[in-house]
Amino acid sequence: MSTLKLPTRLRMDGARAEWAQMSPALRAEAAQVLAAAGREVRLSAAALTDFDSSALSLLLSAARQCSEQGVKLKLDDVPDKLRELARVYGVAELFWSAAA
Template sequence: MSGLKLPARLRTDGARAAWVSMSPALRAESAQVLAAAGREVRLSARELTDFDSSALSLLLSAARQCTEQGVSLKLDDAPQKLRELARVYGVAELLWPPAAA
């Protein structure tokens, strides 16, 4: 698993700074994954405890960036409240696609 992690706090007031630091890390991780013939960049949400809807925006941007680089984003250990927030906003399937049949 990669060393990419979401911070413990991800709210509107810190989302821009979080993206500024996360975007280059995602690019680098994507390049490493592709070089190793992988297809998934893994991002841990284990430490995420304080968040609002800006966390969803950041995650959707991360997923889009990964897709543009030819890999998919796999979000690990997401808190149930984050999953519920994504469901309410109608973006859960974009962050956690249903398993292929």
């Protein structure tokens, strides 16, 4: 399966438009993953360098959508700043195990 990618910039002013593009892509990817007997949709955050807390909102929505379709969202190449932001907001455990 392929890996979906987050954009370089994800701030409040563009989050709604990004979700409008990402949601159908996630839905399609989840269908492909399930058809191949997989369990994870992979999303790379490697390019993400300019973001605010709206990035967490988008990721929570993505995780919820994947869960509703019966797959798990797996985040790859997550910037340390995003991990720290998730920790500060108390949602890190929703994305990563305590060992991560």
